[in-house]
Amino acid sequence: MSLAAAPGTGSTSVSPTAASLWRGGRGILLVALIVVTGAVIGVLLGGSGESRLLDPADTSSSGGKGMAQLLRAHGVRVTRVTSVAEARAAGSGGGTILLSDTSSLTDEDAEELARMPADLLVVGVRTRLDLLAPGVSVAGTTRTRSREPRCALPAATRAGSVYMGGMAFTAPSGATTCYPADGKPTLVSYPDAGRTITVVGDGQFMTNLRLAEDGNAALALNLAGARPALIWLVPSESAPAGTGEENLYDLIPDGIKWAVVQLMFVVVLLALWQSRRLGPVVTERLPVVVRAAETVEGRARLYRARRARDRAAAALRAGFVDRTTPRLGLPSTAGPDAKVNAIAERTGQAGAHVGAALYGPPPADEAGLVALAAYLDMLERQVKES
Structure with a gap:
């Protein structure tokens, strides 16, 4: 307009x-x-391009290429395979097999993985867990957040707090349990026939997005890089790994x-x-001009009607301090004692009287309020004239 x-x-x-x-x-x-x-x-x-959770060749936020490069930088030979047959052909002896998805594996595949002479690192897996890690079962789900290890596992204690959660487990006898959630561990590690089986409830700490947070990179390196070779199994027809619960938003490309x-x-x-931008400020006449004295009188009548002598005294004192403090050369942060001493020195009034007028109890009656106003007015005039 x-x-x-x-x-x-x-x-x-x-x-x-x-x-x-x-x-x-x-x-x-x-x-x-x-x-x-x-x-x-x-x-x-x-x-058509879909990210793969914990894929060592995936550079997206949910991929695992950052972890793969970190392992290679520390001398670990990382081999990406897409089937159990390729894992067997890669030579698993003396190495570690990392598995983060079992959706396309059969029971025979899981049993064959369990028989391979290599450490087994199972991350965020719910199905066929009884075949891969006998004695470990899912006890429930829990929120993924930064957690402390609270265990004696060297790989966890050296890493410290880690973004951990997802699933909580029940562990077999003799297992080391870490990163508890509601009394249940989210990481279980135990020896089995000369090798080590480790089960982790959630693999987000290994992803490109979370790797640099907390002790995530340290734990990922300690678990997956414990052996000189890592066989990273990414099934070719896997669905995105997770808890199995997907909403409509997750299905949108x-x-x-x-x-x-x-x-x-x-x-x-x-x-x-x-849109129309705002123009410059335009002055216009006020319909009514109210004198400042009328505003003060109106507020005073309200205080009197409500017998609010305490609020009226507080307003008088606050106004006096705001007006006189700059004249005294004091900063706005000066304390009560400094203000009282400065006013007493400038006006020659007794410090006790000045302190009672500024910081004493509210007047008991209207006569006391009038006397306080008069005394403060006298002090202000003396400060101005000094």
């Missing part, structure tokens, strides 16, 4: 649109077209999510293009 100045000064339109600043908005429409085109291309090209974000950006641009 157009705002008019005060009478006698004429009127001026102060509401040009943002479109007039950029050739009627053609530039913004061009940007919007580019963004929409990018969104469509993102859906077409990115819809990443390309669609990115397209929605870009379309929201386009909507914001269009809103800015169609």
Whole structure:
């Protein structure tokens, strides 16, 4: 809309649109077209690419390439395999097998993995756990958060707090249990026929997103890099690993999510293009002019009607301190004693009287309130004149 100045000064339109600043908005429409085109291309090209949880070749936030590179930097030979047969052919003796998904494995595959002469690291797995880690069973689910090890397992104690949770377990006799949640461990490790089986409730601490937090990288390196070779099994037809509970949002392809974000950006641009910016401040006459004295008198009448002598005294004291403190050369943070001493020295009044007037109890009656006001007024005049 157009705002008019005060009478006698004429009127001026102060509401040009943002479109007039950029050739009627053609530039913004061009940007919007580019963004929409990018969104469509993102859906077409990115819809088929799906991240794989704890895949050593995946660079997404849920992938495990960061962990694989960390292991290789520490001299661990990392071999990515997609089947149990490839794991057997890779030579598992003296190494460690890491498994984070059993959705496409058969019972025979799980039994064969359990027979291989290698340490077994099972991460975030719920199905066929009885075949892979006999004696370990799922006791429930728990929230994944930073947890302390609270155990004597060297790999955990050296790492410290880790982003751990997901599933809690019951452990066999002789097992070492760590990172408890509600009394149940989320990490179980125990010896079995000359090798070590370790079961972890959630593998998010190993992902690219979480690896640099807390002691996540240290625990991942200690568990997966305990042997000179790591066979990382990523089944070729696996579904995204997790707890088995997926909502509608998890089923939406990443390309669609990115397209929605870009379309929201386009909507914001269009809103800015169609909006009208604010103009300069325009002065206008007030309908009523109220004298300051009338405001003070009105507030005083309210205090009197409510017998609020304490609030009235507090207002008088606060106003006196605010006005006189700068004249005394004191900072606003000066304490009561400093203010009382400065006023007493400047006015020659007794410090006890000044302190009682500023910080004493509220007046008992209206006569006391009037006397307080008069005394504060006298002090203020003496401060100004000194």
